[in-house]
Amino acid sequence: xxxxxxxxxxxxxxxxxxxxxxxLAEKLKVSREAVSKWLAGESFPQPxxxxxxxxxxxxxxxxxxxxxxxxxxxxxxxxxKSHRKTKDxxxxxxxxxxELLKRLVKYLPKQELTHPPTLKDPTTDYVYVQAVAAxxxxxxxxxxKEVIDFKDLINKFNQLHAVIIPVLWGERQHHxxxxxxxxxDSQTTWVFLNLDSSIVDFKFWMAHELxxxxxxxxLNDEGEDFADSFAQSxxxxxxxxxxxxxxxxxxxxxxxxVGRIRQEARKHVISPYTIxxxxxxxxxxxxxxxxxxxxxGKFMGAVMNFVKGCRTVSQAxxxxxxxxxxxxxxxxxxxxxxxxxxxxxxFCKHEQGAEAFIHxxxxxSLADAKGLAGELRQ
Amino acid sequence: xxxxxxxxxxxxxxxxxxxxxIRPLLQQSFGASPAYSLHVLVELDDEYRxxxxxxxxxEWVAGTEYREDRQLKRYELHGEARSQALxxxxxxxxxxxxxxxxxxxxxxxxxAVGFVKxxxxxxxxISMGKVAEAHSIECWNTVKLLRVMVTAGRIDMDxxxxxxxxxxxxxxxxxxxxxxxxVFAEYFGTDCPI
Numbered sequence: 001x002x003x004x005x006x007x008x009x010x011x012x013x014x015x016x017x018x019x020x021x022x023x024l025a026e027k028l029k030v031s032r033e034a035v036s037k038w039l040a041g042e043s044f045p046q047p048x049x050x051x052x053x054x055x056x057x058x059x060x061x062x063x064x065x066x067x068x069x070x071x072x073x074x075x076x077x078x079x080x081k082s083h084r085k086t087k088d089x090x091x092x093x094x095x096x097x098x099e100l101l102k103r104l105v106k107y108l109p110k111q112e113l114t115h116p117p118t119l120k121d122p123t124t125d126y127v128y129v130q131a132v133a134a135x136x137x138x139x140x141x142x143x144x145k146e147v148i149d150f151k152d153l154i155n156k157f158n159q160l161h162a163v164i165i166p167v168l169w170g171e172r173q174h175h176x177x178x179x180x181x182x183x184x185d186s187q188t189t190w191v192f193l194n195l196d197s198s199i200v201d202f203k204f205w206m207a208h209e210l211x212x213x214x215x216x217x218x219l220n221d222e223g224e225d226f227a228d229s230f231a232q233s234x235x236x237x238x239x240x241x242x243x244x245x246x247x248x249x250x251x252x253x254x255x256x257x258v259g260r261i262r263q264e265a266r267k268h269v270i271s272p273y274t275i276x277x278x279x280x281x282x283x284x285x286x287x288x289x290x291x292x293x294x295x296x297g298k299f300m301g302a303v304m305n306f307v308k309g310c311r312t313v314s315q316a317x318x319x320x321x322x323x324x325x326x327x328x329x330x331x332x333x334x335x336x337x338x339x340x341x342x343x344x345x346x347f348c349k350h351e352q353g354a355e356a357f358i359h360x361x362x363x364x365s366l367a368d369a370k371g372l373a374g375e376l377r378q
Numbered sequence: 379x380x381x382x383x384x385x386x387x388x389x390x391x392x393x394x395x396x397x398x399x400i401r402p403l404l405q406q407s408f409g410a411s412p413a414y415s416l417h418v419l420v421e422l423d424d425e426y427r428x429x430x431x432x433x434x435x436x437e438w439v440a441g442t443e444y445r446e447d448r449q450l451k452r453y454e455l456h457g458e459a460r461s462q463a464l465x466x467x468x469x470x471x472x473x474x475x476x477x478x479x480x481x482x483x484x485x486x487x488x489x490a491v492g493f494v495k496x497x498x499x500x501x502x503x504i505s506m507g508k509v510a511e512a513h514s515i516e517c518w519n520t521v522k523l524l525r526v527m528v529t530a531g532r533i534d535m536d537x538x539x540x541x542x543x544x545x546x547x548x549x550x551x552x553x554x555x556x557x558x559x560x561v562f563a564e565y566f567g568t569d570c571p572i
Contacts, residue, residue: 048514051469051493061468096471170428322428356480365429366482 004041006066011039013057028052062092074098075182077212077223098181098190100361103351105186107343108163122215124225126285132214133233147268148235153206154336162189162213164338166331167362168314168322169194178205180212189213190340195314200271200306202313207231232278235270241282244275245291254294258302261293265306273303325368325375345376384412387453389488389501390422392520394436395550397444399541400533404451409530419491420454421484453491466490470509479505489515502552520552525565539571546572 014024021039025032028049037043045053054064076094119132137143139159140152157164169177179192191209193202211230212218218226244264251257258272261279265272276293283290293299314321317331329341348354359369388396397403407415426432426439438444455463467490474481485506492499498516500523501507510517518526524541527533542562545551551558555572562570 047469047473047512051466051513054465054469055462055494058462058465060465061472065472168428353478353480356482359482365425365432366485367429367431367435369482371431 003044003068004066005038005044006064007039007041009059009063010053010057013059017057019056024053024056027056074101075184075216075219077180077219077227094179094181097179097192097361098183100357101181101188101190102183102186103357104343104347105183105188107346107350108188109339109342118213118217119215122218122226124222124229126229126281129226129229129233130238133230133237136210136214136234137237146240148203148207149269150203150206153203153210156210157191157206157213158337160189160210160213162191162209163340163343164332164336165190165192165340165362166195166328166336166338167192168196168328169363170196171312177201178209180209182212182216189216195317196312198307198310199313199316200265200269200310203269204231204235204271204274207234210234229281232274232281235268236275236278238282241275241278245279245282245288248279248291254292257291257293258299262302262306271303272306273300322368325371328372329375341376348373348376381412383407383415385415385417385453385495385497386518386523387417387419387488387492387495387497387499388523389485389499389503389506390418390425390432391502392500392523393418393422394432394439395502395520395545395552396523396541397447398438399544400527400537401443402447404447406532408527408532414526414530414532415451417451417453418448419484419488420452421487422452423448425482425484453495455491455494459494463487463490463494466493470513473512474505474509477508479508481505481509489513489517492516519561521558521561521565528566538566542570542572 014020019027021035022032025035028035030049034043034045038045044050050061050064053059054061057064074095074097076091076098122128122132136156137148140148140156142148142152145152154164177194177197181190181192182188183190189212191213193205193209195202197205208227208231211227211234212223214230215223215226244261248257248260251260261272261275265275268275276299279291279293282288314323317335318327320327323331332338332341344358347357351357354373355366355369357369358364358372359366362369362372364372393403404416404418407413423445426436433440467486470486470489470493471483474486481503485501485503486509488499488501489506489510491497492510493513493515498518499506499510500518500520501510502519507517507519509515524533524538528535528538546555553561558572559570562568
């Protein structure tokens, strides 16, 4: 099936612009017959005419053109830094990344093509999420271990056959810190994690993305809320919250209590904010009086200072920044056990346009993409 | 009354190829009827900042002199023009994808801005040239820009020779040498000095 003009959108836009077929033909300097054939679906405009129709009528490509139905649309989920509003542009970019990833599927190791069990009917109910987190901790062999480390999370991703893609998106505000893409047709999950995040944020995002991988069917805000609750419960479960609350009851003064939370945050390598939220969720679910931790604004100030004092993951794992392509690929393979770069290497060897592909999938400049492609072809 | 200047947008490669040889490249408009005014996209600095290879290869780009020059002549669209550029960009991305062209988002953004503002885009990239041609977007190569600058009295032929020799030495010719010789002869009416 060929691409066609979205004739109803086109007709609507013509009416809105006060144009008929002759008017459109005149504006585009083409014959009325040509326009008539486009509208009847008998022919399709040349690229320059198509672009001019879009500009004239204020339509983007996706609005003006109907593409042959895709086998399945990638499911993307991500939350921007500091809960920034997700714009259509961001979602479009993420979906475009998903479409690109489809081209890598055939180069994945076989095991990545199977789909391990996911949650049957996930909800954000406190008791349910705590039970899921406890179950996952058990599967990870962490029943007796208090603090989850990065290796535990990476192993779980690999068990779920989720493909981790460590990326260097910088500490820029307009980028998300993580992105989860599920491709329904191949049943593969791809998890982008920004190594330029602070180490405590990174751990949270990893757990958050793990939540998405366990519940790929939960979409939009519901999916984000589940992933947030799951991350919080996995990193600081109810038992931890209960114990900490008991201790905090004996601590006098808001400052001292916040200090105690910071201490706990340092031990778990998570943000004090995650602990505060875990505590509040616990108190609400168990109908306990709230622990006084002072004004939220002041607490956030303490959180910001805490996070600023932490290194980024890229600072921790690379000798120099930005890393050479070789070091970048080596870390992805060794520290994350990710098959991503193996697949990408095969792609580079067999497909054309690998540089542009890398540039768009990883969000690196075309110049850096060329460096990476060169490294992967070796 | 003076005509408004004819803006010209340089893609990042064209900027990197010329800005060290013609200083300041951007802030000094040149010529009359029309006066030409060179610009780069605001995204050039993002691209440079996040690219290890670009930072290594063109260390000078981070220098104060160059940064200030770019700051004065950066194209950053707002409002209706930005919205139009985003729409135009969607058509160009779809075309580049369909044709499997090796182009970055910044390249396509430059073409989209060129289209919306109705200004020429300077690039030596063959794929960008293909997208521009298919969409009737005016595209110049750096040799043509040099010709325009000579005609407008912004640079002289000695400078052109110096630039070509520098590109040759740096192995950064905008196109294969054979083609460059043809293109040069076409624009300058004389033999190419390299």
